[in-house]
Every structure is written in C-alpha cells, then in structure tokens.
Amino acid sequence: MTRNPTHRLPALDEAYLEETLLQLLAIPSPVGLTDAVVRYTAGKLEALGIPYEITRRGAIRATLKGRESRPARAIVAHLDTLGAMVRELKDNGRVGIVPIGSWSSRFAEGGRLTLFTDGQQLRGTCLPLKTSGHAFGDAIDSQPNSWDHVEVRLDAPSAGRSELQALGVNVGDWIAFDPQPEVQPGGYINARYLDDKAAVAVLLTVCKAVKDHGIALPVDVHPLFTITEEVGSGSSAALHGDIAEMVSLDIAIAAPGQNTDERAVTICLQDMAGPFDYHLSHKLIKLAQEHGIAHRRDVFRFYRSDSAAAVEAGNDIRTALLGFGADASHAQERTHFDSLRALGQLCVGYMASDPVAARDRRSMGSLEGFTKQLNPEEMQVPATPLPDPETFLDADGSVPAEST
Structure with a gap:
C-alpha cells in the first residue's frame, strides 16, 4: 500500500467534508423514509451550481459537463440507511420490530431511536426482552439473540x-436509530450509517473540488445518489444509455481475512455478485499508483453494491467499486479521515481521466477498438533459467535409463 503524498490533484475542502458528513448523519433516512435527505442533498448541489434531476421516488442524477457527452460516466453513493419498522403492538405497551435492511439485532440493543407515526415523532430505546439483571438475574445473558x-x-x-x-x-411505522457520531482529534470517525453517508459526503466534496478548481473533465460525469441500496435495488434507476462506466462508492470492510485498511481507499475486484470490470478496476489501480494515493485491493464474499443492481437491471456498463476502509459495518462503524481523503482524491483523478475505451461511446460496435485484458507481448514475463544438462546425466556421462 502506497502512502506517498498525492500530487497534481487539488486538495479537498476537508472542513466542508466533515460538516457535510455530520449534517447527513443528523438526518434520519432508513430505506423508504428518505425524502428529507434527498432534499438536503439537492440543496447542496444547488449551492454548488450543479444541475440535477430527481426520479419519482427520489434518486438524484446530477451532471458535471465534460468536453464530450459520451461515453459518460457515473459515480454513485447511496443516501438510504438501515433501520426498523413496527411489526407488533404488544400487550405490555412496548413495540415489536423487524429490521429494514440486513443487520443484527445485537447492534440494535441499547440504541436510542425515533419512531415516526402518521402524526408525530416518538423517542424510545430498543431493549432485549429481559433487560434488568435485578429482575431476571443470569437470564439476561442466556436469552437468544434475534x-x-x-x-x-x-x-x-x-x-x-x-x-x-x-x-x-x-x-408499519418507520424507526430510525440514532447515529451517535463522534469525531476524534486523531482523525477517527465513529457512527452508525457511515455506510454510506461518509461516501455521500466525499462525493459532494469531490463535486465541490471540481467546481472550485475548474477541473476540466474529458466526458460528462453524473454523480448519482440512490435511495434503496440497502434493500438491493439501488442504482437500477436514474441511469441512461450514455453512461458507459459506473463507479460505486461504499463502505469497505477491514476485518480478519480482508485486505482493507481503515486509512486507505479500497479498490474492490469482486463481491458476491461477481467480478467488477477488469479495465475500469485496473484503471483505478493505475490512477492510485500514479498519484501516490494510499490504496488496497480486496474482494468481499458477503457484500453487494449499487453496481450489482445496475447490471441486474439490464444496463450494459462497466462497473467498479471504491470503498472507504471501515471497521464493524452495519454496526457501530469506524473509519478515518485518511481513508475519506484517499477516496476523494481517487475520485477526482478518475473524473479528470480519459474513458476506458473511446469505443464505449456506442453500445454496440465492431471488434475495432475493443479492449484487451492481457497482452503477452507487452507483459514482463520473468525468465525461467534452464537446468544444467549435466544434472540429468549419470556419473559416467550417460543418460539415465528412466529418461530415455
């Protein structure tokens, strides 16, 4: 992993990044209850002078104009988070719940929350059925987790x-758990829902850098903000036929058996939906190397992103995944500003770079201009020295019988 200072790329406005992240975290946005965070994000784009469109349900497609309109590229982050929903009004005056999205109830226990009725917001706490040791003794430690x-x-x-x-x-009432954000002087950030509000904050900060520094873009770039990634559909909407490349920005998992680092950007080569595009992924690796951006490569076995939703919806586009390194995903998540900085710098470098293939401006074409994954003539193949012939001869110089 390279940790050299970046070069030739403008510095990000880190005060803007932190402020935006904290404001995003303060807005409840479990899947299905995302109007407020959509309005906030639209306001940030308006303040930057970036035009955008919104789908019927609230996915946002913004546009940063390039020298050419095609092949366009998209960079996507999701506004929705995990949450819960009322499933039962109980005789004891408490509320049974089911999760929105995939997460463990063990991380809901003890969480402060807001329940949204049709007419008001009620505060509360999520508790195990047996909470008080003074009432239930050791049973509080033996009850099941679900x-x-x-x-x-x-x-x-x-x-x-x-x-x-x-x-x-x-x-059916929605429930949003408190994010509990905490920013440490050393750069660590703790909160629920860094997945994916940290990436949203980075993408908005990158858009600001492009505008502030007048960065020339070779092709149109569409920042996308989706609202249903946590339940699988994500960027199945808001794309159009001009988009040939899509890079998802999401959480990357730092854990035993993974190669991700909390202080670097992760370039994911495969998740549970399959491998990402070879050429786009390797383009991002090369950009990270050229600009000295701290990065890691990784694969995730229990993970899917907006990219999978886009391809499964029938879009013939190249996809890749960049992640900010974080610990304890879908729980009390933690990342570091170094990782957000590296993610932002790589996004700027990508926006300013040429498309993977000029041929991609058309959805169909001939073999001319088609990409090559491995070109043996250009690869450096380490030479394998031939063994000394004498090692195959008997002491008298004759060829051993078993080798004839």
Missing part, C-alpha cells in the same frame, strides 16, 4: 396496546 427477542420502549405513557394506539402507533 429480532424476536428485542422490543422498543417508548418515552411516553404506554402500559398496554390501547395506550400505544392512543399515541398513534401503528404496525
């Missing part, structure tokens, strides 16, 4: 089902 074994205690009079109904609580 969403069936947690419940929400609301900060309102609710001793029974009728009181919950009087508060306006209904099955």
